[in-house]
Amino acid sequence: MSGRQLLVERIRDGTVIDHIPAGRALIVLRILGITGREGLRVAVVMNVESRKLGRKDIVKIENRHLSPEEVNKIALVAPTATINIVRGYEVVEKRKVELPETLENVLRCTNPTCITRKPREPVKPRFRLVSRRPVRLQCIYCGSIIDERDVLEQLVSGSG
Amino acid sequence: MxxxxxxxxxxxxxxxxxxxxxxxxxxxxxxxxxxxxxxxxxxxxxxxxxxxxxxxxxxxxxxxxxxxxxxxxxxxxxxxxxxxxxxxxxxxxxxxxxxxxxxxxxxxxxxxxxxxxxxxxxxxxxxxxxxxxxxHPTQAMLDLYTVRKLFGTVDGLVYGVLGDLRYGRAASSFILSLTLYRPSKVYLISPRLLRVRPEVRMVLEESGVRFVETESLEEVLPELDVLYVTRIQRERFPDPQEYEKVRGSYRVTLDLLERLAKPDLKVLHPLPRVDEIDYRVDGSRYAAYFLQARLxxxxxxxxxxxxxxxxx
CATH class of the missing domain: 3.40.50.1370 (Aspartate/ornithine carbamoyltransferase)
Known part of the structure; x- marks a missing residue:
């Protein structure tokens, strides 16, 4: 971000999600359930230059850390993202998000006659990773393949 | 093992x-x-x-x-x-x-x-x-067993799988089962709407089995050693006219077989059949579906x- 820098204050404690594909910062916030009404200090930077991605988004959230489940969800919509954990203004940990080989209880199967959609059955939807980019996942139960569009639809509408 | x-x-x-x-x-x-x-x-x-x-x-x-x-x-x-x-x-x-x-x-x-x-x-x-x-794995097992009994092998043959390849579990399982063997070629014959599901196509692609999706039975029939017929259900079609058209073109009759098929072609069907195979085929050299059911x-x-x- 050298040269024509967009100024955003550093955060003291919290999480910086960097290298989000341009235009997806708001989706990341939606996934984390951040609406702005929580009172957290949040900075959203969109469509800034990135050496790696050309353009990217960044989200900074103060006093909020991510659960492994949230990290998995972010990996689904922003596979390039890096997560920086900040304590006392210092980045104490830097992680790349990575989609696990199997994903449990994060997404719903899109097939209405999949056993995981049957009411009153104690079965958790499980997906096997078929491809990382573009994201393609296969339901372990019914075999259906879901793609990035399905994933976005679910995560953004909050029904996942 | x-x-x-x-x-x-x-x-x-x-x-x-x-x-x-x-x-x-x-x-x-x-x-x-x-x-x-x-x-x-x-x-x-x-x-x-x-x-x-x-x-x-x-x-x-x-x-x-x-x-x-x-x-x-x-x-x-x-x-x-x-x-x-x-x-x-x-x-x-x-x-x-x-x-x-x-x-x-x-x-x-x-x-x-x-x-x-x-x-x-x-x-x-x-x-x-x-x-x-x-x-429907046990159906696929008996299908393979039937082919093996008829031809002495599953490998090297040209297969045609006809009908509802999208919703039919017998057809899907048979197609998947062929990826465990080395068929010479597999023709997937169906209306566009009823082509194999993406996950089945993925397995076919990964297996390296040569397969061709086509809508025409007549075009590929002369090449086939095995024709696996399945039923096309009316409710799969939004348009009843379209269904009638499809049903007619995928009907296996004795005349069609005598005109175009190899003399050693065998017709399989997981049964029950309605009218996708003409009853006159039953007593012919082509019919293997009753043997298949017995096995x-x-x-x-x-x-x-x-x-x-x-x-x-």
Missing amino acids: RAWQGRDVISILDFTRDELEQLFAAAEEMEEKLSRGKPPRLLEGRIVALAFFEPSTRTRLSFEAAVKRLGGETIGFSGEEATSLAKGENLADTIRMLDSYADLIVMRHRYEGAALYAAEIAEHPLINAGDGRQH GVPVRMALVSLVLGVWP
């Missing part, structure tokens, strides 16, 4: 070619013993639960015959009964109950993935006798014996 004993049978892809050959060797012996009227009483004292949440005639009766020929007993239900039996009970509870009564569960259900889910719950082995449109019993005898660990 994994041992057969205690294994669940969910998808035909759970098995290797070598394992299937082991099954077929056992089926051959069962066939021979059946023909001599002396099937071994391997299942004496064993109970097999036949849980058909969706109605079935052929598959259920052939499992029942297989178990009884081997001296075992069956308990279970089918279709309508299942609905009243369930009375709001979920599948998980029904499976737990059956698991406590029987040594093996054979199950059909209209939801895809129901068999895998039930197998995760049951401690005894579970055989999938059809889960929605997804898998369901020895193949299932072999399968149940292997899974229950009473064979060899």
